Amino acid sequence: MYHIPARLTRRVGIAVLAMLRDPFGLLLGALQAERARFFYFAPVLFGAGIAFYFALPFEPPIGAVLAAAGFSLFAFAMLRHTVLRPACMALLLASCGLSLATLQTERVRAPILPAQVGPAQLEGLVRKVERRPNALRLVIRPESFGGLRTQDLPSTLRISVRSMDGPVQPGDRIRVLASAQPPSSPAEPGAFDFQRYAFYRGIGGYGFALGSAEVLSTNPAEARFSRFRDRLAARIADVMGMPSGGIAAALITGDRSRITEEQQQALRDSGLAHLLAISGLHMGLVTGFLFFGLRAGLALFPGVALRWPIKKWAAVAALSGGFGYLVLTGGSVTTVRAYVMVALVMLAVLVDRRAISLRTVAIAALLVLAITPEALVEPGFQMSFAAVTALVALYERFGESWRVGVGQGGLPRRIVRYLVGVGVTTLIAGAATGPFAIYHFGRFADYGILGNLAAIPLVAFWVMPWATVGALLMPLGLEGVPLWMMGQGIEGVMAIAYAVADLPGAVRLVPAMPLWGLIAVTLGGLWLCLMSRGWRYWGLAVVALGLLSPHIAERPLVRVDADGRILAVRTASGGTMLSSTRREKFTARQWLARDGVAAGTAWPAAGVSADGRLRCDSAGCILRVEGWMIALPAGPAALQEDCRRADVVISLEPVRGRCPSARYVIDRFDLWRDGAHALWLDPQSGPSIRSADGVRGTRPWTPDPVPRKDQYWRKSAASRP
The missing domain is CATH 1.20.890 (cAMP-dependent Protein Kinase, Chain A)
Incomplete structure (x- = not known):
């Protein structure tokens, strides 16, 4: 014993x-013993204020928000010599985050299409061209669109065009017959808010062309950089050929429009999709190649190396090259974060300070959130900072001993240690980003560590160095050989991706993680990484609770989309039955992903479902669960009868009378006013219903559900071609 x-x-x-x-x-x-690490929590508190802003069901008044920040600053200044100073600092950081998020919303606020517009003539300036296998996707700054007034025109529209009278480039003014509508609302309460995503990018509507687009004039000065980036991506793809040229263009310019869906799926299923997002890996490899390459080259000249600070020269060159790469690739959140990290590292080299630390990560997070507060609620920011925080925390704890160990022994031992290091790095980064991938995408690549262990060395030592050389030689027209060498490496990476993706069980589908689960994982992970004493491991228990949340939280029993075109019912075995497998496929895919199932089944047009809970006929369907009756009438004829005996009535038609027996009634007006609805059923307390707009509230990115009189006129006028 x-x-x-x-x-x-x-x-x-x-x-x-x-x-x-x-x-x-x-x-x-x-806490006093952890005092030296308090600064690491500054971005956490700053981000808490931003998170509070996005959690509000209403838009806070700017005056009240700024007054709260001013009061926090006053309290911090007056109480700085008391034990309340840390609390005042925390309140000040949170109020600053809330204030910046509110101001950012006002800064980017722009008109959103009030309703579907068109078919109507659209004229505007092409800002960006994204190529797809069967169409062009144009980001257009509209100048006129149907009957919309100038002040109601969105900043940009994204229009898919299948045919052109000629080639189109950024800076061209075009005319096209198009139809567009506002960005779609969440597929269910708590799901991804595409309207918020589009709002902060200035996109006021999405649509498609109903014919070929005509180029009216061209003004290269309007989009000089976009044209340059587009030509550069096309040149890379032409020199290398497809399909590897599409990935090379993405790695060098950030333009992923030439990557095929098959390639993207293989990279996702093998855990290598992060290679397509210009992040710390790419920025670190480019700047590292410039830093060490220039330093090694200057070291060949003893007179220069002994008399001048070549290390600092190399740092300046890496800073300049990294900034050029940032601008060239479009400056996404992950790229900005990566460059800020690299810039802080190189600045530390210039002032002879320690380069990589959690303090560097904290400063980078504060800068990124100050510039783009909305990044906090997007997967790119969450996953990139989760990975870098976990890796730097591990590096701070074990990096010195590992670095000493790597330098000892012969070449075989060093290679083994390097591969072990890559494996550990991949494991830690995958563990840190996995919960966020589950929350946002509902999937986890089980063999991601295997794919990364095989592909990362190839990318680090072959693909990106040749990419850097090719980009540097491109102005001289000598990029052919470097890009060909880069292409061989890309083919090797894709071979690894296809092999890993084809393994049995390569992708694990996971039910949607609730928001409280994501918060638990985030706070537990931060406590684990940022604290130094033994109580840091308490964070593991909180992380474990968050990871269990997808299996604890109950999924909706019934869902109906905002347009009333498709419904879904959860089966007794946890599957998903759809009212139609042909309509609203995009919404259906989101529901299936959030349920953690690969495919849904169509519910019976007439008869009883396999689990015996859903019975349908020409008049509609009746769902009976735990003694509760939920009616899904197909028309007005069945509605009257269902209103006399059902506990819940969900009608895709307006319900104008009373439903005496129904505890809840959802009709077409509710869907139009509050968006998608979902119903949960507790056998004891009965049904509960939530709507998408009821959860997120009324915010600047949510369209007004009650049109004004002038909007009725504009809608009818704009709908005429």
Whole structure:
């Protein structure tokens, strides 16, 4: 039998007694011991203010928000010599985050299409061209669109065009017959808010062309950089050929429009999709190649190396090259974060300070959130900072001993240690980003560590160095050989991706993680990474709770989309039955992904479902679960009868009379006013219903559900071609 050591028992007993005797003092003492790490929580508190802003069901008044920030600053200044100073600092950081998020919303606020517009003539300036296999996707700054007034025109529209009278480039003014509508609302309460995503990018509507687009005039000065980037991507793709040229163009210019869907799917299923997002890996490899390459080259000249600070020269060159790469690739959130990290590292080299630390990560997070507060709620920011925080925390704890160990032994031992390091890095980064991938995408690549272990060395030592050389030689027209060498590496990476993606069970589908689960994972992970004492491991319990949340939280029993075109019912076995497998496929895919199932089944047009809970006929369907009756009438004829005996009535037609027996009624007006609806059923307390707009509230990115009189006129006028 195993005996607990007496020393351990004594220590635990002393700790318990101390906690019981003076818990508040013990907590203060522990926090005082962590005082040196308090700065690491600055972006956490700043981000908490931003998160509070996005969680509000209404838009806070700017005056009240700024007054709260001013009060926090005053309190911090007046109470700086008291024990309340940390609390005042926390309040100040949170209020600053809330203020910046509110101001950013006002800065980017722009008109959104009030309703579907068109078919109507659209004239505007092409800002960006995205190529797809069967169409062009144009980002257009509209100058006129149907009967819309100038002040009601969105900043940009995204229009898919299948045919052109001639080639189109950024800076061209075009005319096309098009139809467009506002960005779609969430597929269910709590799902991804595409309207918010589009709002912060200035996109006021999405649509498609109903014919070929005509180029009216061209003004290269209007979009000089976009034209340059587009020509550069096309040149890379032409020199290398497809399909590797599309990936090369993405890695060098950030333009992913030439990557095929098959390639993207293989990269996602193998855990290598992050290679397409210009992030810390790419920025680090480009700047690292410039830094070490220039330093090594200058070291060949002893007179220069001994008399001049070549290390600092190399740092300046890496900073300049990284900035050029940032601008060239479009400056996404992950790229900005990566460049800020690299810039801080190189600045530390210039001032002879430690380069990589959690302080660097904290400063980078503060800068990114200050510039783009909306990045906090997007997967790119969350996953990139989760990975870099976990890796830097690991590096701070074990990096020195590992670096010493790598430098010892012969070449075979060094290679093994390097591969182990890549494996550990991949494992930690995958563990850190996995929960966020589950929350946003409902999937996890089980063999991601295998794919990364095989592909990352190839990308680091072959693909990106040749990409850098090719980009540097392109102005001289000498990029052919470097790009060909890069293409061979890309083919190797894709071979790895296809091999890993074809393994049995390569992708694990996971039900949607609730918001509280994501918060638990985030806070637990931050506590684990940012604290230094033994109580840091308490964060593991909180992370574990968050990871269990997808299996704890109950999925909706019934869902109906905002347009009333498709419904879904959860089966007794956890599957998903759809009212139609042909209509609203995009919404259906989102529901299936959030349920963690690969495919849904069509519910019976007439008869009983396999689980016996859903019975349908020409008049509609009746769902009976745990003694509760939910009616899904197909028309007005069945509605009257259902209103006399059902507990819940969900009608895709307006319900104008009373439903005496129904506890809840959802009709076409509710869907139009509040968006998609979902119903949960507790056998004891009965049904509960939530709507998409009821969860997120009324915000600047949510269209007004009650049109004004002048909007009725504009809608009818704009709908005429």
